[in-house]
Amino acid sequence: MKRMSRDIRTANRYEVLRRCLDRPAVSRQELAAETGLSSATVGTLVGELLDLGILVTGGFVDSAGGRPRGLVSVDAGHGSLVGVDVAETYVHAERFDLNLRVVARADRELRPGAHEPAHVVAVIADTVRAVLDADTGGPVLGAGVCMPGLVDRQGGISVYAPNWGWHEAVPLRELLAQHLDVPLYLDNPLRASTVAELWFGAARGRDDAVVVNLGTGVGAGLALGGTLHRGVSNSAGEWGHTTLVLDGRPCHCGDRGCVEAYVGAPGIMRNLRELHPGSPLLHPDDQTATIEAIGRAAAEGSAEALDVVRETARYLGPAVADLVNLLNPEVVVLSSWVAAALGGPLVSEVRGVVGRHALAGPFAAAEIVLSPVPTDPVSLGAATFALEGFLGRNGVDATGLRPGPRASIAGGA
Amino acid sequence: MKRMSRDIRTANRYEVLRRCLDRPAVSRQELAAETGLSSATVGTLVGELLDLGILVTGGFVDSAGGRPRGLVSVDAGHGSLVGVDVAETYVHAERFDLNLRVVARADRELRPGAHEPAHVVAVIADTVRAVLDADTGGPVLGAGVCMPGLVDRQGGISVYAPNWGWHEAVPLRELLAQHLDVPLYLDNPLRASTVAELWFGAARGRDDAVVVNLGTGVGAGLALGGTLHRGVSNSAGEWGHTTLVLDGRPCHCGDRGCVEAYVGAPGIMRNLRELHPGSPLLHPDDQTATIEAIGRAAAEGSAEALDVVRETARYLGPAVADLVNLLNPEVVVLSSWVAAALGGPLVSEVRGVVGRHALAGPFAAAEIVLSPVPTDPVSLGAATFALEGFLGRNGVDATGLRPGPRASIAGGA
Numbered sequence: 001m002k003r004m005s006r007d008i009r010t011a012n013r014y015e016v017l018r019r020c021l022d023r024p025a026v027s028r029q030e031l032a033a034e035t036g037l038s039s040a041t042v043g044t045l046v047g048e049l050l051d052l053g054i055l056v057t058g059g060f061v062d063s064a065g066g067r068p069r070g071l072v073s074v075d076a077g078h079g080s081l082v083g084v085d086v087a088e089t090y091v092h093a094e095r096f097d098l099n100l101r102v103v104a105r106a107d108r109e110l111r112p113g114a115h116e117p118a119h120v121v122a123v124i125a126d127t128v129r130a131v132l133d134a135d136t137g138g139p140v141l142g143a144g145v146c147m148p149g150l151v152d153r154q155g156g157i158s159v160y161a162p163n164w165g166w167h168e169a170v171p172l173r174e175l176l177a178q179h180l181d182v183p184l185y186l187d188n189p190l191r192a193s194t195v196a197e198l199w200f201g202a203a204r205g206r207d208d209a210v211v212v213n214l215g216t217g218v219g220a221g222l223a224l225g226g227t228l229h230r231g232v233s234n235s236a237g238e239w240g241h242t243t244l245v246l247d248g249r250p251c252h253c254g255d256r257g258c259v260e261a262y263v264g265a266p267g268i269m270r271n272l273r274e275l276h277p278g279s280p281l282l283h284p285d286d287q288t289a290t291i292e293a294i295g296r297a298a299a300e301g302s303a304e305a306l307d308v309v310r311e312t313a314r315y316l317g318p319a320v321a322d323l324v325n326l327l328n329p330e331v332v333v334l335s336s337w338v339a340a341a342l343g344g345p346l347v348s349e350v351r352g353v354v355g356r357h358a359l360a361g362p363f364a365a366a367e368i369v370l371s372p373v374p375t376d377p378v379s380l381g382a383a384t385f386a387l388e389g390f391l392g393r394n395g396v397d398a399t400g401l402r403p404g405p406r407a408s409i410a411g412g413a
Numbered sequence: 414m415k416r417m418s419r420d421i422r423t424a425n426r427y428e429v430l431r432r433c434l435d436r437p438a439v440s441r442q443e444l445a446a447e448t449g450l451s452s453a454t455v456g457t458l459v460g461e462l463l464d465l466g467i468l469v470t471g472g473f474v475d476s477a478g479g480r481p482r483g484l485v486s487v488d489a490g491h492g493s494l495v496g497v498d499v500a501e502t503y504v505h506a507e508r509f510d511l512n513l514r515v516v517a518r519a520d521r522e523l524r525p526g527a528h529e530p531a532h533v534v535a536v537i538a539d540t541v542r543a544v545l546d547a548d549t550g551g552p553v554l555g556a557g558v559c560m561p562g563l564v565d566r567q568g569g570i571s572v573y574a575p576n577w578g579w580h581e582a583v584p585l586r587e588l589l590a591q592h593l594d595v596p597l598y599l600d601n602p603l604r605a606s607t608v609a610e611l612w613f614g615a616a617r618g619r620d621d622a623v624v625v626n627l628g629t630g631v632g633a634g635l636a637l638g639g640t641l642h643r644g645v646s647n648s649a650g651e652w653g654h655t656t657l658v659l660d661g662r663p664c665h666c667g668d669r670g671c672v673e674a675y676v677g678a679p680g681i682m683r684n685l686r687e688l689h690p691g692s693p694l695l696h697p698d699d700q701t702a703t704i705e706a707i708g709r710a711a712a713e714g715s716a717e718a719l720d721v722v723r724e725t726a727r728y729l730g731p732a733v734a735d736l737v738n739l740l741n742p743e744v745v746v747l748s749s750w751v752a753a754a755l756g757g758p759l760v761s762e763v764r765g766v767v768g769r770h771a772l773a774g775p776f777a778a779a780e781i782v783l784s785p786v787p788t789d790p791v792s793l794g795a796a797t798f799a800l801e802g803f804l805g806r807n808g809v810d811a812t813g814l815r816p817g818p819r820a821s822i823a824g825g826a
Contacts, residue, residue, distance in 0.1 A: 150774050159774060208645050220739065229637055231741020232621050233778040241772055242735035246658045246728070255770055315659070322655035326633065326739075328644020357668055359654055361563050361572060365646040 011227055012037055013391060016045045017054065017074075018199055022099040025059050025071035046072055052394055053078045054098055074098050080137035081390075082128060082182070083383030084145040085189060085376055086110075088163050088216050089288075091123050094379040095131040095140075100200070100387075102375060103137045106130035115164035117175065125179035132182070141390040142183040144382030146192045147172065148217065150235050156186045162252060163217065183393070185385045189213070190237050192381025193335050193371075194221025194228055199384055201333065201373040208329040211371075212239070212320060214338035216287060218260045220323055240264065244319050262315035265291050265338055271311045276304050288337070295341035309345050316346075317353020324358040324366045335371035343370065424640055425450055426804060429458045430467065430487075431612055435512045438472050438484035459485055465807055466491045467511055487511050493550030494803075495541060495595070496796030497558040498602060498789055499523075501576050501629050502701075504537050507792040508544040508553070513613070513800075515788060516550045519543035528577035530588065538592035545595070554803040555596040557795030559605045560585065561630060563648050569599045575665060576630065596806070598798045602626070603650050605794025606748050606784075607634025607641055612797055614746065614786040621742040624784070625652070625733060627751035629700060631673045633736055653677065657732050675728035678704050678751055684724045689717050701750070708754035722758050729759075730766020737771040737779045748784035749791075756783065 015035050020026060032042045049055040049072075056075040060068035076097040085092040089112065095104040108127045110120065128143055149161030156173025158166060173184050194203070194211040203209035203223045211221035220239035222229040229236050240260035241253050248257030249267070261267050265287040272282055272294065281297055281304065283289035297305035320332055334347060351368050358366075371377060428448050433439060445455045462468040462485075469488040473481035489510040498505040502525065508517040521540045523533065541556055562574030569586025571579060586597050607616070607624040616622035616636045624634035633652035635642040642649050653673035654666050661670030662680070674680050678700040685695055685707065694710055694717065696702035710718035733745055747760060764781050771779075784790060 150772075160772075208642075208649075222740075224637055224642055225640075227638075229621075229740070231775065231778075232743045233741055233774055235772070235775045235778075236621075236739065236741040238738035238741075238772055238775065241738050243731040243770065244656060244659055246661070246731060248659070253772065318656040318659060322735075325651035325654050326649065327635075327642070328646055328649040328651075330645045357656065359563070359573075359648070359651055359666065361646055362644065362648045362651065365644075365648075 010388075010392070012041060013045050013048070014199075014388070016042060017049060017391075018204075020049075020055060020072065020074050022074070022101065025073040027061055027069040027071055029063070029069055052391075076101070078138045079141045079390075080139070081141055081383040081386045082131055082143035083192075083376075083379035083381065083386065084124060084128060084143060085192075085378035085382065086120070086124055086145060086147050087189070087378075088148060091127040092376060092379055093127040093131045094376065094383065095134060095137055096380075096383045097137050100380065100383065104131045104134035115166070117166070117170045117172075120164070121172065121175045121179070125176060128180055128182075132180075140182045142185060142386035143180070144185045144187065144192065144385035144389075145172070145176065146187050146189040146378050146382045146385075148189060151186055151188045153185070153187050153234055156184065158186070183386070183389060185382075185389045187382065187385050188234075189378040189381075190219040190221045191228060191230065191234075192379075192385065193373075193377040194223055194237075194381070195384050196373050196377035196381035197221070197333050197335070197371065198223050198226075198228065200380065201371055201377065202331055202367075202369050203333060206330045208327065209331045209333060210323050210327060210329045211333045211335050212323070212339070213336040214263060214316075214334060214342075215336040216265045218264045222327070224327070239319070239323065242319070242322065244315060259315070259319045263312055263319065267315075268294070268308065268312050268338065271315075272308045275307050275311055279304055281305060281308070291338055291341045295343060298342065298345045306345065309342055310349055312342070313346060313349035313353050317350050318357045320350060320368070321354045321357035321363075324354060324362045328362045329366055331367045331369060333369055333371050335373075335377055339370060423801075423805070425454060426458050426461070427612075427801070429455060430462060430804075431617075433462075433468060433485065433487050435487070435514065438486040440474055440482040440484055442476070442482055465804075489514070491551045492554045492803075493552070494554055494796040494799045495544055495556035496605070496792035496794065496799065497537060497541060497556060498605075498791035498795065499533070499537055499558060499560050500602070500791075501561060504540040505789060505792055506540040506544045507789065507796065508547060508550055509793075509796045510550050513793065513796065517544045517547035528579070530579070530583045530585075533577075534585065534588045534592070538589060541593055541595075545593075553595045555598060555799035556593065557598045557600060557605065557798035557802070558585070558589065559600050559602040559791050559795045561602060564599055564601045566598070566600050566647055569597065571599070596799070596802060598795075598802045600795065600798050601647075602791040602794075603632040603634045604641060604643065604647075605792075605798065606786075606790040607636055607650075607794070608797050609786050609790035609794035610634070610746050610748070610784065611636050611639075611641065613793065614784055614790065615744055615780075615782050616746060619743045621740065622744045622746060623736050623740060623742045624746045624748050625736070625752070626749040627676060627729075627747060627755075628749040629678045631677045635740070637740070652732070652736065655732070655735065657728060672728070672732040676725055676732065680728075681707070681721065681725050681751070684728075685721045688720050688724055692717055694718060694721070704751050704754045708756060711755065711758045719758065722755055723762055725755075726759060726762035726766050730763050731770045733763060733781070734767045734770035734776075737767060737775045741775045742779055744780045744782060746782055746784050748786075752783060 032039045055072045059071040063069050076099040081096045091108045093106045094102050106127050108123050147158050150159040158170045158172045197203035197211050209223040213219050218240040219237045241258045244259045245257035249261040251258035251261040281293040294305045445452045468485045472484040476482050489512040494509045504521045506519045507515050519540050560571050563572040571583040571585045610616035610624050622636040626632050631653040632650045654671045656670050657672045658670035662674040664671035664674040694706040707718045
């Protein structure tokens with residue numbers, strides 16, 4: 001039960017901080033009203049965030065008949081955070097101020113086939129250094145790095161990245177630490193984009209949400225009871241490798257009929273090839289170009305493109321209905337680059353198909369929407385992991401029941 | 414966040430009470446050590462349970478060099494609880510003492526086709542009265558009634574019970590209250606058996622567990638983060654209606670290829686019919702007799718029966734692998750009467766098939782076991798809901814942050 005006591009304290013702290021982000025100064029009373037926490041709890045949590053330098057006091061507001069109320073706000077420039085989205089073909093890094101606004105960006109390519117660990121590490125380090133060197137923002141409190149595949153976040157190890165042929169564990173945090181002198185937090189893009197939805201997107205304030213990531217690989221981030229469900233070994237969400245068609249298409253995981261084989265970018269290319277073999281939308285060696293071509297053409301009403309969207313929804317619909325039936329969420333968020341490219345036409349087709357496959361009750365309870373997060377949700381979520389890591393190192397000790405020794409940002413980073 | 418604060422308090426109270434059940438008197442210090450809660454928290458929670466009369470003080474134990482420590486234990490006879498398992502073909506009620514030991518049982522049949530709401534209500538009421546009239550146990554604190562299908566537990570309404578042809582909502586609690594003068598808690602057997610595993614079975618002390626219920630219908634109860642995951646409209650767990658074979662066998666829910674169509678009792682009968690059309694194991698109009706015949710024959714090594722178990726595992730394996738991949742649980746518990754009847758042979762076949770379908774990491778992290786709960790897990794879980802309901806009405810008020818006015822058992826029941 002210790003774990004739960006610590007979780008609740010941590011969740012409350014995030015909730016208070018989230019409410020302060022990117023808005024004018026706010027009173028403790030407003031925070032209590034908005035979060036439903038007691039004034040005493042809000043007072044304690046705000047005190048911790050003030051001690052850490054993340055919040056500052058400033059200004060007063062009249063209260064009807066009472067003492068003027070002191071206001072607090074985020075000290076955006078007092079520190080900064082880095083979020084890194086390592087994908088199959090690129091590395092994208094963003095630096096954020098403490099309001100989680102982007103202050104610098106950098107991108108590097110990962111050439112197809114160039115996936116030896118030492119090379120990948122060098123490219124990541126180079127991308128991060130580019131945003132660290134940017135002459136903007138406060139001291140860097142940490143960097144979150146999201147890697148495809150299975151990740152051991154405690155150990156900072158990439159356990160399994162099949163799309164790169166990494167079948168052996170790679171001690172990524174240790175390798176990166178040889179290049180970078182900031183606290184590093186390793187995790188998976190699926191969990192990052194889910195946290196981004198929880199903090200800033202369609203899952204904000206919802207108890208139960210599922211974030212369906214559609215990219216080269218696919219997965220479903222689970223935000224249950226208002227927090228990220230990681231599972232016992234941090235691999236929850238492998239919806240891409242649940243069975244949709246028993247004994248169906250082969251999947252690169254070794255099994256057959258997996259959801260990913262039908263609705264990941266290569267699966268969608270196969271759907272296109274099967275329906276319209278000579279289609280000009282098909283760029284045989286370029287997933288991104290093909291998916292974007294389908295998306296543009298579908299938006300313009302191309303029958304061929306809409307065929308592919310419909311065929312993809314024929315598979316995606318029952319797979320999303322499975323999530324709705326099993327988890328009974330308030331909202332299903334379609335996220336990542338394939339969802340963004342296929343956009344409105346995909347969402348409306350999927351809604352229809354889910355309605356035919358899901359049970360009436362859970363279907364009626366579940367919204368299905370495109371991610372409203374305006375920037376890259378993976379780097380935003382990765383930066384949030386770095387912020388959570390910083391807060392975790394400063395303020396809640398291992399017993400989870402008493403605040404431990406605190407550090408200022410200068411001391412803690 | 415209020416919801417979470419209340420949840421944690423409630424979860425801690427259950428945890429303390431669970432540790433006291435069915436054991437000799439225990440000290441607050443032992444409870445604190447076993448639960449990981451602070452002494453102050455344990456002291457408060459034990460105080461509440463003493464005020465309610467559920468615990469009593471008695472005896473002391475020496476502590477090395479300190480004051481003797483006071484002991485507490487459950488006052489088993491101070492009240493009792495009723496749990497009712499309403500299934501497609503029968504109603505089974507059990508009365509429990511406060512140690513959750515069975516003190517009386519009653520059974521009634523529900524004839525096939527006799528499923529009008531008024532008749533079902535009369536049979537349930539008659540079964541409950543039989544255990545209420547038993548001259549044993551303390552005053553009844555409440556009765557939990559578990560109904561197949563979708564249940565609105567707040568409203569006490571059976572929303573949808575397709576196996577009975579109940580497509581309209583039935584206000585079951587209201588109808589039952591005309592016959593029974595005890596607090597009634599309506600829920601679903603899937604959630605009851607999951608709570609039984611959490612309190613007394615294979616999910617006890619585990620963070621993430623899935624309870625796979627195999628009966629006429631099938632479902633997966635989700636115990637995530639140590640508590641029951643209900644979803645936004647209390648329907649989470651409808652794994653029976655997730656898609657295993659796109660466009661496959663028709664399911665009574667109206668969709669095709671659902672897990673239930675292959676591994677529910679009627680689906681297993683169909684597996685038998687397809688493999689061995691004239692098998693003597695088949696009792697055409699009797700699911701229970703057929704499944705039990707398969708189970709007995711499989712245990713004796715019958716090739717025909719083992720064929721059916723293997724074919725069922727060929728479908729059940731990938732469907733369980735989907736749960737392992739998606740949720741990354743510590744344990745998957747196979748429960749309910751079909752799992753009990755097919756027993757060891759089914760579990761060992763399923764383990765093998767799951768290993769071929771699940772990803773290596775989550776498979777390695779997940780045990781797959783038969784339910785160890787020795788009595789009917791649904792009536793046990795239903796009684797637990799009644800206990801939770803009693804505790805909820807006495808001790809934690811609607812804000813969830815302060816203990817409300819307390820009642821003794823006599824006053825509260």
